[in-house]
Amino acid sequence: MVLLWIGAVTESFRSRQLVLQSNDRELSSLASALAEQTARSLQGVEFILRRTSGWALDAKIAQDSRAAADRFLREEIAGVPQVRQLDIVDATGQRIATTLPDSPAANVSKRAYFKAVQRASGNALVVSEPLVSIIDGRPTFAMATRLEDEHGRFKGAVVALIEDGYFLDFYRQVDADEGTGITLRREDGAPVVSSDNRQRSGQAGRPVLSARKQVPEFQLTVDITRDEALALHTWRVSTIYDFMGTGALSLLVVGLGVALMRRLQQLGRFTRRLQSSQRRWRAVFDNAPAGIMLLRPRGRYVAANPAFQRMVGYSSTELQNLTATDITHPEDVEITRQHIERLLQGGLQSVRFEKRYQHRDGYTVWTDVRLARVTVSEQASGKDPAREEDVIVATVEDVTQRREDEQARRQLESQLRQSQKLEALGTFAGGIAHDFNNILGAIVGYGELALQALADETPEQRYVAQVLKSADRARSLVERILTFSRSGLTTRQPVHVQPIVQDSIEMLKVRLPACIRLEAELNAPKAHIEGDPAHLDQLVTNLCVNAIHAMPGGGTLRVVLDTLDLDAARSLSHGAVEAGHFVRLAVSDSGVGMAPDLLERIFNPFFTTRKAGEGTGLGLALVDGIVREYGGGIDVSTMVGAGSQFELLLPTIDSHTSQPREDEKACPYGEGQTILLVDDEEALVRIGEERLAELGYEPAGFVSSDAAWQAFRADPQRFDAVVTDQTMPGITGVELARMIRSLRAEIPIILVSGFSSPALEAQAREAGVNAQLRKPLRRAELARTLKHLLPD
Structure with missing residues (x-):
C-alpha cells in the first residue's frame, strides 16, 4: 500500500512537470511566431516611414502643396491595414500633412515619443507608449522617425498611428484562452498592445507561466503569459482522480477499474489540448502573409x-x-x-x-x-538513441513589386532631370538669340553695303563675301540651338522634300574627304512634308556629318530617299509611328559602328564621342527633337566594325505644291514711301535707314519704342508702313503694333525678332502684325516684304 501511494505521488509530480514543460514549449513557439509576424507588420510601417521621410525632405512641403502631400500620404498607407493614420509634423509638433485632412488641427509636441525623436539623431525610429488618439479618442500607439536637414538640425517627424485592433484581432485568433495574455512591450517594459485580461478579471498576482521573444530589428518584445492554475487544471484533476483511484484500489479492485477509466478520459482531454496548441501554430504557419x-x-x-x-x-x-x-x-x-x-x-x-x-x-x-x-x-525509439x-x-x-516601383521612380527622376536640362537650354538660347542676332544684323547689313560698294572680281569683294558667308553660318548655328531647345519652332509650311535633300547633298560634296565615296538614291520626287526647309537641311547635314566622322579610314556614305506606306503602327528603336504615308530618309555608313551601351546615349544632349573641341553633342539630339516634333520616328541599326544606318520616317501631306524659293538677288524698290523703323540697337537703326533709303523709301528711325509711339501718335498719316523690333525696353514690338492699330487699322506692320515661337506668332497675329521676319535681316528679304505689303 505504501509503495502504491509512493508511485501515485511520483507519477503526479512527473505529470505536473510534463504539463509545465509542454506549456513552456507551446508558449515559446507561439511567442517566436508572433514576434516574427509582428516584425513583418512593423517593417512595412518602417518602410512607409523611411520612404515618406525621404519624400518629405525632398519635396520641401509648403502650405500651398498641402493637398498634394495629404494625397501622397493616403497613397502610402493604402492597403496597409495596420496603419490607421500617417502624419508629417514640423519641429514644433504641429501637423502639416495627414491622411485625415478633415480632422481638426493637432499638436503632438507634448507627446513623449515626439520629445524622444527631438533628442535622437540621424534616422532614429521611436515607438511610443499606448496612446489615446487626439482626433477620435481611440486607443493606438505611434511609430515616428526623425526629419532633419543636411546640417543635422531637427526639422520635424513622420508619425504613423498604428491600428491597435489589428494586433489585438491577430492575438485573439491564435489563442482564445481567457487565462492567456499576449502583450507587445517596449524595451523599457512599457506595454504597447495587450490582450491580457488578467488585471481586469481580478486574477493579478497569481503564479503564471511566461515566454518572451525579441521582435527582430525593433526594440520590442512579445510577452505571452498563462495562469499556472489554468495550465495545471488538467493535472490537478488528473491527480485528484489518481489519488482517488489509488485509494479505491486499496479498498477494492472495482475502484481501480473506475480510476483507470477516468484516467483515460483525462489523457484524452490532455491530447486534445495538445492538438489545439498544434492547430494554433498551424494557423499562424498557414495564414502568415510572408x-x-x-x-x-x-x-x-x-x-x-x-x-x-x-x-x-x-x-x-x-x-x-x-x-x-x-x-x-x-x-x-x-x-x-x-x-x-x-x-x-x-x-x-x-x-x-x-x-x-x-x-x-x-x-x-x-x-x-x-x-x-x-x-x-528527437526522442529515442526502439534501438535508436535520442538525437x-x-x-x-x-x-x-x-519584394519584386517594390523593386519595380523603385526602378520606375529612378526612371521618372532621370526624365525630370532631362526635361530640366532642356528647359534650361531653351531659356539660355532664347536669352542670347536676340543680342547675338542683333550683332549679326549689323555685320550682315554693313557687309551687304560694303559688298555693293566694291567692284566685282576684286580681292576686297571676295573678303567681304567671305564675311557674309561666315555670318550666314553663325545665323545657322543660332537656328540649330533654337530648334533644339524648342525656342525657334515657327509656323510650318509645305516643303518639297527631294530638292532640299538634293541641295544639302550638293553642299556636302564640297567638304567630303577624298577617301569617302558618296552614293545618293533619291526616289521621292513628289513627297511633301509640313515643316521648315531649314530643319530638313539640318537632318540631312547632321546625319551625314556623323557618318563621315564614323569612317576615319574612308568608306561609303549612302543616302536613300523614298516613300513608305504603313498599314499598321510600327515601333522603332527610338519612337513609334502610326499607320500612314511617310517619306523615308536613310543615311548609312561603312564605319566603326556602335556598341549597345553607346547606342543608348547617342540622342542625349551634349553627348559626343569626339575629342574635346571637335563636337558639341547637339547634332543627333537636334535630329531627335525635329523628328519627334514632326510626329515621326527613328530606327537605328548598327554593328561594331560593320557600320550604322539611321532611318528617319516623316509623315507626308497631300499638298503637291510648296512655296517657291525666291531669288535672293531680287530687290524690288519703293516709291518714296515713309517707313517708321524702330529698334533699340542704334547700329541696326542706322543700317536699316541706309537700306531703306537705298531701296527707294524715306526712313524714320527711332532707337526708343516710346519715342516712336509719340511720333506716330502725333501724325499717324505721316507713315506708310512700320518695321519694329520685338524685344525692346519699355514697349515691346507686339505692344507697339497693338497701339498703332488702335489709331490706324490699315497700316502695314512688320515685326522683326531674334527668335520666334508659336506663342509669339499667335500674339503677333492677334495684335495685327502683317509679316514676321527673323534677324539678321537680309536686304532682299526686307525689300520683297515691303513691296508685297505696300499698295501699288
Missing part, C-alpha cells in the same frame, strides 16, 4: 506554407523533392550557400539578405529572406 519554410541545411525542404508555395509556383509535395538551390536563381546560388554557412558556423542567430527565386513559370521573383537556425530534438538535428527556418517576403 512565406515560411523549413529545410535542412544541406538537404531538402521539410515544409513550406501556402504563401511561399504561391510565391514560387510549386506545391508542398513538389518542394519536398527539391533542395534550396533547385529553385534559386543561378546567379544567387553561391551567395545563398555563403549565408547558410555563416549561419551554421558563425554562431549567428539569424541572417538576412536579398535573393532571387525562379518561379515555376520561368520569371524571376525578388525576395527578402531571413534565415534562423533551430535545433530539433538532435539543426533545421533552418526561413521567412521570405516578395
Whole structure:
C-alpha cells in the first residue's frame, strides 16, 4: 500500500512537470511566431516611414502643396491595414500633412515619443507608449522617425498611428484562452498592445507561466503569459482522480477499474489540448502573409506554407523533392550557400539578405529572406538513441513589386532631370538669340553695303563675301540651338522634300574627304512634308556629318530617299509611328559602328564621342527633337566594325505644291514711301535707314519704342508702313503694333525678332502684325516684304 501511494505521488509530480514543460514549449513557439509576424507588420510601417521621410525632405512641403502631400500620404498607407493614420509634423509638433485632412488641427509636441525623436539623431525610429488618439479618442500607439536637414538640425517627424485592433484581432485568433495574455512591450517594459485580461478579471498576482521573444530589428518584445492554475487544471484533476483511484484500489479492485477509466478520459482531454496548441501554430504557419519554410541545411525542404508555395509556383509535395538551390536563381546560388554557412558556423542567430527565386513559370521573383537556425530534438525509439538535428527556418517576403516601383521612380527622376536640362537650354538660347542676332544684323547689313560698294572680281569683294558667308553660318548655328531647345519652332509650311535633300547633298560634296565615296538614291520626287526647309537641311547635314566622322579610314556614305506606306503602327528603336504615308530618309555608313551601351546615349544632349573641341553633342539630339516634333520616328541599326544606318520616317501631306524659293538677288524698290523703323540697337537703326533709303523709301528711325509711339501718335498719316523690333525696353514690338492699330487699322506692320515661337506668332497675329521676319535681316528679304505689303 505504501509503495502504491509512493508511485501515485511520483507519477503526479512527473505529470505536473510534463504539463509545465509542454506549456513552456507551446508558449515559446507561439511567442517566436508572433514576434516574427509582428516584425513583418512593423517593417512595412518602417518602410512607409523611411520612404515618406525621404519624400518629405525632398519635396520641401509648403502650405500651398498641402493637398498634394495629404494625397501622397493616403497613397502610402493604402492597403496597409495596420496603419490607421500617417502624419508629417514640423519641429514644433504641429501637423502639416495627414491622411485625415478633415480632422481638426493637432499638436503632438507634448507627446513623449515626439520629445524622444527631438533628442535622437540621424534616422532614429521611436515607438511610443499606448496612446489615446487626439482626433477620435481611440486607443493606438505611434511609430515616428526623425526629419532633419543636411546640417543635422531637427526639422520635424513622420508619425504613423498604428491600428491597435489589428494586433489585438491577430492575438485573439491564435489563442482564445481567457487565462492567456499576449502583450507587445517596449524595451523599457512599457506595454504597447495587450490582450491580457488578467488585471481586469481580478486574477493579478497569481503564479503564471511566461515566454518572451525579441521582435527582430525593433526594440520590442512579445510577452505571452498563462495562469499556472489554468495550465495545471488538467493535472490537478488528473491527480485528484489518481489519488482517488489509488485509494479505491486499496479498498477494492472495482475502484481501480473506475480510476483507470477516468484516467483515460483525462489523457484524452490532455491530447486534445495538445492538438489545439498544434492547430494554433498551424494557423499562424498557414495564414502568415510572408512565406515560411523549413529545410535542412544541406538537404531538402521539410515544409513550406501556402504563401511561399504561391510565391514560387510549386506545391508542398513538389518542394519536398527539391533542395534550396533547385529553385534559386543561378546567379544567387553561391551567395545563398555563403549565408547558410555563416549561419551554421558563425554562431549567428539569424541572417538576412536579398535573393532571387525562379518561379515555376520561368520569371524571376525578388525576395527578402531571413534565415534562423533551430535545433530539433528527437526522442529515442526502439534501438535508436535520442538525437538532435539543426533545421533552418526561413521567412521570405516578395519584394519584386517594390523593386519595380523603385526602378520606375529612378526612371521618372532621370526624365525630370532631362526635361530640366532642356528647359534650361531653351531659356539660355532664347536669352542670347536676340543680342547675338542683333550683332549679326549689323555685320550682315554693313557687309551687304560694303559688298555693293566694291567692284566685282576684286580681292576686297571676295573678303567681304567671305564675311557674309561666315555670318550666314553663325545665323545657322543660332537656328540649330533654337530648334533644339524648342525656342525657334515657327509656323510650318509645305516643303518639297527631294530638292532640299538634293541641295544639302550638293553642299556636302564640297567638304567630303577624298577617301569617302558618296552614293545618293533619291526616289521621292513628289513627297511633301509640313515643316521648315531649314530643319530638313539640318537632318540631312547632321546625319551625314556623323557618318563621315564614323569612317576615319574612308568608306561609303549612302543616302536613300523614298516613300513608305504603313498599314499598321510600327515601333522603332527610338519612337513609334502610326499607320500612314511617310517619306523615308536613310543615311548609312561603312564605319566603326556602335556598341549597345553607346547606342543608348547617342540622342542625349551634349553627348559626343569626339575629342574635346571637335563636337558639341547637339547634332543627333537636334535630329531627335525635329523628328519627334514632326510626329515621326527613328530606327537605328548598327554593328561594331560593320557600320550604322539611321532611318528617319516623316509623315507626308497631300499638298503637291510648296512655296517657291525666291531669288535672293531680287530687290524690288519703293516709291518714296515713309517707313517708321524702330529698334533699340542704334547700329541696326542706322543700317536699316541706309537700306531703306537705298531701296527707294524715306526712313524714320527711332532707337526708343516710346519715342516712336509719340511720333506716330502725333501724325499717324505721316507713315506708310512700320518695321519694329520685338524685344525692346519699355514697349515691346507686339505692344507697339497693338497701339498703332488702335489709331490706324490699315497700316502695314512688320515685326522683326531674334527668335520666334508659336506663342509669339499667335500674339503677333492677334495684335495685327502683317509679316514676321527673323534677324539678321537680309536686304532682299526686307525689300520683297515691303513691296508685297505696300499698295501699288
